[in-house]
Amino acid sequence: VGKDGKNGGREGKAKRPRKLLTIADWQRAARQRLPRPAYDYFRSGADDELTLERNERAYDDWVIWYRVLRDVSAPRLATTVLGQEIQSPILIAPTAYHRMAHPDGELGTARAAAARGTILVASTLATTSLEEIAEATRAPKWFQLYVHKDRGFTKSLVERAEAAGYDAIVVTVDTPVLGRRLRDERGGFGLPEGLRMENLVAALAEGPPDGSTLSHYVADRHDASLTFADLAWLRELSHMPVVVKGVVRADDAAACVSAGVAGIIVSNHGGRQLDGAPATIDAVSGVVDAVGGRADVLVDGGIRRGTDVLKALALGARAVLVGRPVLWGLAVGGEAGVVAVLELLDKELARAMALAGCASVAELDRGLVARSRAR
Numbered sequence: 001v002g003k004d005g006k007n008g009g010r011e012g013k014a015k016r017p018r019k020l021l022t023i024a025d026w027q028r029a030a031r032q033r034l035p036r037p038a039y040d041y042f043r044s045g046a047d048d049e050l051t052l053e054r055n056e057r058a059y060d061d062w063v064i065w066y067r068v069l070r071d072v073s074a075p076r077l078a079t080t081v082l083g084q085e086i087q088s089p090i091l092i093a094p095t096a097y098h099r100m101a102h103p104d105g106e107l108g109t110a111r112a113a114a115a116r117g118t119i120l121v122a123s124t125l126a127t128t129s130l131e132e133i134a135e136a137t138r139a140p141k142w143f144q145l146y147v148h149k150d151r152g153f154t155k156s157l158v159e160r161a162e163a164a165g166y167d168a169i170v171v172t173v174d175t176p177v178l179g180r181r182l183r184d185e186r187g188g189f190g191l192p193e194g195l196r197m198e199n200l201v202a203a204l205a206e207g208p209p210d211g212s213t214l215s216h217y218v219a220d221r222h223d224a225s226l227t228f229a230d231l232a233w234l235r236e237l238s239h240m241p242v243v244v245k246g247v248v249r250a251d252d253a254a255a256c257v258s259a260g261v262a263g264i265i266v267s268n269h270g271g272r273q274l275d276g277a278p279a280t281i282d283a284v285s286g287v288v289d290a291v292g293g294r295a296d297v298l299v300d301g302g303i304r305r306g307t308d309v310l311k312a313l314a315l316g317a318r319a320v321l322v323g324r325p326v327l328w329g330l331a332v333g334g335e336a337g338v339v340a341v342l343e344l345l346d347k348e349l350a351r352a353m354a355l356a357g358c359a360s361v362a363e364l365d366r367g368l369v370a371r372s373r374a375r
């Protein structure tokens, strides 16, 4: 790649960052490489995308009251989540269709997570079977579950995950129906030829109802009658701890903990479900207080910088998850691209910790952050 202006004039200048220094750079590069419908599917939020935007923007409302004169010569990112040791508090959020981003697909993402010493949360909607993903890495990994109306099929997914060696079940509870993504609807988005939802082949083979679009699939197959009582059923299906993903309210978090879950992921599905939902970072403190240490609290949505991770951890999250940044890495460079994106975020976090006077993630406490203005 030439310098800006030397490689084809304005277009090259406008489109190709010379170096991928930030997650925003990776996103621009991914946008150039991906077919438009694929990029739009990954990028989109629901409806007017208010929550999608708010997730990112809300981090700017928090300021870091950095400490000085602490020994920060070797910031340590290592921590534990659900009792498992990880080298970084930045996990890979479950996202669908990785082979639509790059032929490496979920295998690339799984290997990259292992290389960086973090956890992949593999999606029910993967384009690689959960068994193949598990075979790609010995590193800890969790399986994200959608509870289907067909409880026998749901049970079979959990049993397959346990047999394949997954360490936790992450049940997504914010998707009784699919949020409305207008670009996908306008463009008639569907999976490209040759790709399938590999975990769902048996369910889809039962024929109608319709698996032609994700929205139809969710409406026909997901169990919209799911309640807190079903968490006990889910816990009984395996020895794996259950993590609930998609909570923003303190009372909901408390009810999940009473039902015996091991973790809560504060999430609004990356702004893809209920538009108008709060930014997840604004929901963290309330959930952390309600949970009171009885379960691990994680957060996803809008994390694009190491300083965002620092703020989330300071507000009480044990770890964070990133979804879209990983897809941009995958789209640009396959497995190596995901490694590079995770490394970028880890380095940004380590630098932010050093500048904030924190040598380990345990030192990221509430005294470190405050709202930048009164609300």
Ligand code: GLV
Binding pocket: 096, 125, 214, 269, 272
């Ligand atoms: C699937 O979970 C999606 O958000 O598209």
